[in-house]
Amino acid sequence: MANQLLENAIVVTGAGRRVGHHIALRLHQDGYEVIAHYRTLTPEIQVLANLGIKTLQADLSNSQQILAFVATLKICCKQFRGVIHNASSFESTSDNIEVAVEQYKQFFNIHMMAPFLINQSLQSVLVGEDGAPADIIHITDINVENPTPDFDIYGSTKAGLHNMTLALAKKFGPEIKVNEVAPGPVLFMETHSDQVREDILAETLLGIEGGPEPVYLAVKSLLMNPFITGSSIPVDGGRRLSKR
Numbered sequence: 001m002a003n004q005l006l007e008n009a010i011v012v013t014g015a016g017r018r019v020g021h022h023i024a025l026r027l028h029q030d031g032y033e034v035i036a037h038y039r040t041l042t043p044e045i046q047v048l049a050n051l052g053i054k055t056l057q058a059d060l061s062n063s064q065q066i067l068a069f070v071a072t073l074k075i076c077c078k079q080f081r082g083v084i085h086n087a088s089s090f091e092s093t094s095d096n097i098e099v100a101v102e103q104y105k106q107f108f109n110i111h112m113m114a115p116f117l118i119n120q121s122l123q124s125v126l127v128g129e130d131g132a133p134a135d136i137i138h139i140t141d142i143n144v145e146n147p148t149p150d151f152d153i154y155g156s157t158k159a160g161l162h163n164m165t166l167a168l169a170k171k172f173g174p175e176i177k178v179n180e181v182a183p184g185p186v187l188f189m190e191t192h193s194d195q196v197r198e199d200i201l202a203e204t205l206l207g208i209e210g211g212p213e214p215v216y217l218a219v220k221s222l223l224m225n226p227f228i229t230g231s232s233i234p235v236d237g238g239r240r241l242s243k244r
Contacts, residue, residue: 022213
C-alpha cells in the first residue's frame with residue numbers, strides 16, 4: 001500500500017480517534033478508498049493501517065505542515081473523490097489573554113486555515129463518479145447557530161468554517177459540492193461529569209447520546225446525493241433548538 005498510487009480516495013482529517021476514526025472506518029467498510037490523516041499516532045490509527053488504509057501524519061495547527069501534507073497527498077493519490085474535514089481542537093477559552101491568543105491561532109489553523117489550503121490545493125484533482133460532482137464536507141458544530149460563551153474561540157472558528165462552506169459552494173460548483181455536517185452531543189468526553197451529561201441530555205430533544213454512526217450516515221447521504229451543495233445537516237438530536 002505504501003508505494004501504490006491511489007485513485008478516487010476520500011481524505012478524512014482527524015481520523016485518529018472518536019468520530020473521525022469512525023467515519024474513516026465506515027467509509028472503508030462501504031467500499032471507498034480512504035486516506036486517514038492523524039496528528040498523534042493512536043491505537044485507532046493502527047487499526048486503520050492494519051486494514052490497508054493509507055495513513056498520513058500532520059499537525060494541522062502548523063501552516064507549513066499543512067502545505068507539506070497537501071504535497072504528500074498529491075504524491076500518493078492521482079485524483080480524489082472527496083475530502084472530509086473532521087480535524088478539530090476543543091477547549092474552553094482561557095481567562096489568560098496570552099493563552100487565549102495561542103488558542104485562537106491553533107483553532108484558526110485547524111478549523112479554517114487547513115480546510116482552506118487543502119480545498120484550494122486539491123480543487124483541480126477532486127473528481128466525482130459517473131459525472132456527478134466531487135465532495136467537500138466540513139464537520140462543524142451546533143455552536144455555529146447558538147454559541148456557548150465559554151467556548152467563544154472554538155465556536156467562532158467553527159462559524160468561520162461554516163462561512164467557508166457557503167463561499168466554496170459558490171466558488172467550486174458545479175464540479176464540486178461543498179456541504180457540512182453539524183454534530184451535537186454524539187460522543188461525550190471522558191472529562192464530562194455525570195451531572196454535565198445529564199444536563200446536556202436534558203437539553204437534547206431526543207434525550208440520548210447519538211454516537212458516531214449518525215454523523216457517518218449524514219456524511220454518506222451527502223456523498224450519495226448529487227444535488228445538494230451549500231447545506232448543513234445538523235446531527236444533534238434536536239439540541240440546537242433547546243440549548244441554552
